[in-house]
Amino acid sequence: MIGELKTDPQGDARGAFEANYLVVERAGVVFDTKNGPFVALRDIDLKVSKGEFVTLIGHSGCGKSTLLNLVAGLNAPTSGHLLCANREIKGPGPERAVVFQNHSLLPWMSCLENVLLAVERVFGAEESKKQLQARARAALELVGLSHAVDKRPQEISGGMKQRVGIARALAMEPRVLLMDEPFGALDALTRAHLQDELLKIIATTGSTVVMVTHDVDEAVLLSDRIVMMTNGPAATIGEIVDVDLPRPRDRVALAQDARYMRLRTRVLEFLYRRHARVELTVA
């Protein structure tokens, strides 16, 4: 997709804009703790182009969620800066929707009302109540939950809750979709099912996605690029792998695919040979 844009004769400026849709420049995060300053992240440089699917992978405590929170605007960088569509990220905003790890649905609202809360915030100023309702319903339909619109979160399963969380984020039509281990709390079968659904949804919406994961297969299956992070403290980007597998991707066919295996091995090698949890290799 990026290649196509670059060869577009009249679209050089637009190409540059779309290639640098999300920019993280020399970002670092230092937390103040009781034992003095703690360097969580340092020297993070990352460019995400429009419509790209990027996963952040690394061992727990490597700061991948911190990096995602920087992009979300929930945390501020101590050094460096972040841009989204050429505008500096100064705080959280609905154009960078977040799917939280534990779904974070409000238990006193139905699924529809949860989605509607987000839709009203983004489109409430210019659209009628009816249009907003239609948007929320369409988002829930997209994740296959038309039958559960009036259910409360505690009445549906964990996988369905996570789907409502995704619907809420998608309904906002965000510039960037940020996902923090969205399937981490689900069982393997539900997870696979939701990954496939996400692939389909992303194929239709063309969203730009940054996703945090600790699952190598998930990363290879979903991403255009895998950002592998070194261990904390003072974690940074260790290596970036391009995933050049054609789309649409089929998990069963890929299980036999030599390129898939090679990519998988590359990520595994990074995680378990060069940056294994036990040996803290960070300088």
Add this chain to the structure above:
Amino acid sequence: MSALASPVPVPSSADGADAAVPAAGVAAAIPAIPTDAPASPVVSASVRRRARNELLAKLFAPVLGIALLLLVWQLIAKGNASIPGPGPTWQAAVTAFSDPFYQNGPNDQGIGFKIVASLGRVATGFGLAALVGIPLGFLIGRWSFLNRMTSPVISLLRPVSPLAWLPIGLLVFKGAHAAAIWTIFISSIWPMLINTAVGVQRVPADYMNVARVLNLSEWKIFTKILFPAVLPYLMTGVRLSIGTAWLVIVAAEMLTGGVGIGFWVWDEWNNLKVENILLAIIVIGVVGLLLEAALMALARRFAYE
């Protein structure tokens, strides 16, 4: 809990385990189980017998407790001639409740009027306390500066016995009635204020992150997130407050006089009608119990999980 959520009785295909929860709740809400009798009469008969035994066992313990209380009371009355036993007290109750709403002048009214007068004072004092305490609790919980500012003041004033405020009330409001309400106000404000503030501080960070990502306005945050999340805490505060208010009203009325269940106790002490004092104690207990039960039901109505 599940009756509140009122699930549509449509079997969910994918999530059988989750769908079974509300269904079970509905089944449990129906006390008798005669519907499945034709399916398996033996099982259902034994189930019914077990249910009946369980009900008897559940009733037996509280009845035994009350019987023991009456027995101890009777024994004390036997040993001490000045304390009337359950019998004379029952007689006093029959007399008092045969005409609960008589009115012979401002200071001689039926027991019904006495209870209503006391409840009225509690309601006024408690209502004012809720009006001030709950919004203040939200503000203190939301802004840590306000919390740090008010916390020494609250810590200082909260342990003070409510009756210590009564003279101040008499001085400022120049009336016994207003002073009693003032005392209720000052004693019942703390649990509501503190519970609300704690509730606001304990709203899960996830919910607040949702608010931050959506950039919700302060008003939306309050109506859509803070208020529903804090409601269970708030209801606990209300329950504690009403309990305290009902405790305090008796003492306050003893000191201020007028019509009311508390002053009645004092009045009957002066008349040396001890059976009426014992009756008053029971009535105060029963009214307190009913208040508590009503608020528990209300709290359950507002619980979202």
